Amino acid sequence: MYALTFLERVIKKRCVKVAAKAIVIICIVVMLMLTQSNYPQFQQADSSTISILLWNPIFGQDKIPSLATECAELTCFLTLDRSFYETSAAVVFHMPDLNNYTQERLPNQHFVFFSLESPINTKLPNMEVSPFTLTVTYQPDSDIAVPYAEMLPRQEPMSSHEYEATLHSLRSAFKEKRFKVAWFASSCNPESRRGDYIQELTKHIDVHIYGRCGRRNCSRRNGNVCDQLIRRDYKFTLAFENSVCNYYTTEKPYTALQNLVIPVVLNRKIAESTLPSGSFIAADDFKSPRQLANYLTHLSENVDDYLKYFKWLKLFHKPRMTSMATAFCKLCAFLEAQSPSSKVTPSETARNALQWYTEERQCYPRYAYHLLRMDRRFYLKMNDFIRAFWNFIS
Numbered sequence: 198m199y200a201l202t203f204l205e206r207v208i209k210k211r212c213v214k215v216a217a218k219a220i221v222i223i224c225i226v227v228m229l230m231l232t233q234s235n236y237p238q239f240q241q242a243d244s245s246t247i248s249i250l251l252w253n254p255i256f257g258q259d260k261i262p263s264l265a266t267e268c269a270e271l272t273c274f275l276t277l278d279r280s281f282y283e284t285s286a287a288v289v290f291h292m293p294d295l296n297n298y299t300q301e302r303l304p305n306q307h308f309v310f311f312s313l314e315s316p317i318n319t320k321l322p323n324m325e326v327s328p329f330t331l332t333v334t335y336q337p338d339s340d341i342a343v344p345y346a347e348m349l350p351r352q353e354p355m356s357s358h359e360y361e362a363t364l365h366s367l368r369s370a371f372k373e374k375r376f377k378v379a380w381f382a383s384s385c386n387p388e389s390r391r392g393d394y395i396q397e398l399t400k401h402i403d404v405h406i407y408g409r410c411g412r413r414n415c416s417r418r419n420g421n422v423c424d425q426l427i428r429r430d431y432k433f434t435l436a437f438e439n440s441v442c443n444y445y446t447t448e449k450p451y452t453a454l455q456n457l458v459i460p461v462v463l464n465r466k467i468a469e470s471t472l473p474s475g476s477f478i479a480a481d482d483f484k485s486p487r488q489l490a491n492y493l494t495h496l497s498e499n500v501d502d503y504l505k506y507f508k509w510l511k512l513f514h515k516p517r518m519t520s521m522a523t524a525f526c527k528l529c530a531f532l533e534a535q536s537p538s539s540k541v542t543p544s545e546t547a548r549n550a551l552q553w554y555t556e557e558r559q560c561y562p563r564y565a566y567h568l569l570r571m572d573r574r575f576y577l578k579m580n581d582f583i584r585a586f587w588n589f590i591s
Contacts, residue, residue, distance in 0.1 A: 246274045247532050250285040253294050255521065262522040264529065273529035286532045287331070292554075293319050300328045304540050307331050309528065310550040313343060313521075317388050317440040317560050321551050329547040331531075333524055334554070336444055340544045341531055343524040344444075346451035346516040348473055355511045367457060367504055371432070377497050378404045378461075379427060380435040381449075383417075385410035387439035389463065390566035394486060395435060397569060401490035404435070428456040432497055433478070436460040441564035446471040451516040459506045461493070463565055473509035481568055 251261065254277060261275045282288065287307040290298055293314045302308050310329040312319050333341040355363070386392030398404060407413045407423075415423040427434060436449035441464050450472055453460035462468040465479035483489040496503045546553050561567075 246272050247529065247537075248274050248276065248281050248285040249525065249528065249532070250279065250281050250288045251275060251277050252279075252288050252290050252298065253296070255291045255294065257294060262520070262525050264522055264526055267520070267522045268526035268529060271526065271529045271533060273525070273532065275525060286535075286537065287528065289333075289528070290329070292321060295322055298322065298324075298328065300326070302328060302330070302541075305538055307532070307541055308547075309333055310547060310554070311524070312554070313345070313524070315438075315440040315442040315445045315560065316555045317442060317562070319554070321555065324551060327543070327548060327550045329550045330541050330543045331528075332544065332546040332550055332553070333528060335446075336554075338546060340546060341524070341527045343519060343527060344471065345447045346518045348516055349514045351512060351514060360511055363510055364504055364507070367507055368500055370428075370457070371500050371503060373429065374432050375430050376403070376405055377431070377493060378402060378433045378435060379407065379431045380404055380411070380437075381407045381415065381423065382410045383408050384439055388563065389437065389439055389441050390563045391435075391437035391439070391463065392565075394463075394480065394565035394569060395437070398435075398486040398490055401487045402493055405431070424452070424456050427453070427458055431458055432503065433459050433461055433493055436477075437463050437480075437565065440560065441467065442560035443467055444470055448518060450477060451518060454509075455515050455518070457507070459496075459503070461489070463568070464561065473513050476506060476509040478506075480565075486569070 255262075259277060261277065264271065264273060264275070276285075283303065285306065287309050288302070289309040289311050292310060292312040307330045308328050310327075310332045312334050331341065332339045333343060335344050336342060337344075380395060382391075392410065395404065395406075405411070405413055407415045415426060417423070434449070434453045436453055438445060438447060438449065444467065446462075446467065450460035450462055450468065454472070454476060459478060460472075460476075461478045461480060462472075463480050465481055468477050468479060478489075478492070480486075480489055483492065496506075
């Protein structure tokens with residue numbers, strides 16, 4: 198009897214251990230299944246899905262943009278898994294991170310030149326022959342253009358009554374703002390040398406500096422908090438880009454417009470190509486940072502002059518910010534419109550993509566530095582002369 202009881206106990210213990218192990222295994226399997234559903238690079242694409250292979254991670258991150266929120270109706274599958282190479286309708290090369298590439302393109306496959314960075318900040322590999330068939334950049338003449346934000350025109354101009362109500366609201370907000378200028382930045386003195394200019398500007402007007410370049414903090418992860426801070430406390434934000442190239446306008450000025458604050462940009466010509474007329478102030482309109490500071494101070498003390506910079510609201514909605522997902526949604530829509538079996542030929546911009554993106558993109562090296570050192574018109578003329586001379590001898 199005692200032996201039987203002992204045997205029953207042993208069997209029960211073993212059963213408990215086996216059950217526990219089974220539960221652990223089941224949990225692991227469930228977790229793996231959930232992980233696969235959260236990371237699309239591990240999903241299996243069915244025959245009706247268009248596969249898009251990311252040849253290299255974007256800015257070194259293995260996270261893939263989710264298309265669910267922006268274009269769930271499209272049937273594209275994004276992956277970093279190169280085993281999908283032969284079944285992918287497009288292979289995307291993120292140029293700022295590209296260290297190696299393949300020229301073995303399938304006849305019905307697109308090779309995509311992809312970059313939302315400026316040419317100055319994009320180190321391109323040496324390629325004797327361009328392997329690309331499509332270009333996706335912020336440039337308006339790209340095959341698929343992806344600006345950092347879109348200014349959507351109103352179907353009809355804002356009525357006089359509505360505009361007066363808007364001005365009344367802006368006037369009230371102006372009175373509540375406690376400070377003049379804010380600058381949010383993670384890199385202090387990049388290629389444009391904006392830090393040199395801002396350092397001189399701070400001698401003549403108080404600039405609150407957030408991020409790595411100053412003593413104030415407002416993390417990008419808390420975007421809504423930063424937006425509220427801008428909207429509530431500041432009249433201007435410095436929207437100086439890390440490099441000054443045609444059409445290269447990042448989220449900086451758009452964020453200001455979104456929060457009904459006046460952005461201050463470095464280059465008028467470039468801003469005019471992307472932002473509503475009269476919505477911004479350009480540093481290169483002024484002979485010196487002191488003169489710019491004096492003008493900002495004047496606007497800070499004269500609400501009627503300040504409000505003149507918001508006439509754009511009559512014709513445009515607030516900017517709609519784009520994202521990495523926006524770019525891939527546009528690419529997906531393009532691919533869906535193509536015949537999957539037709540032979541792919543390179544586009545005009547892709548045929549000589551490197552030359553198109555660099556030599557034909559006019560950039561102004563160390564632009565802010567030169568604003569401090571010489572008259573703007575002279576600098577621009579010298580820059581154009583150097584480029585013309587270089588094109589002549591090359």
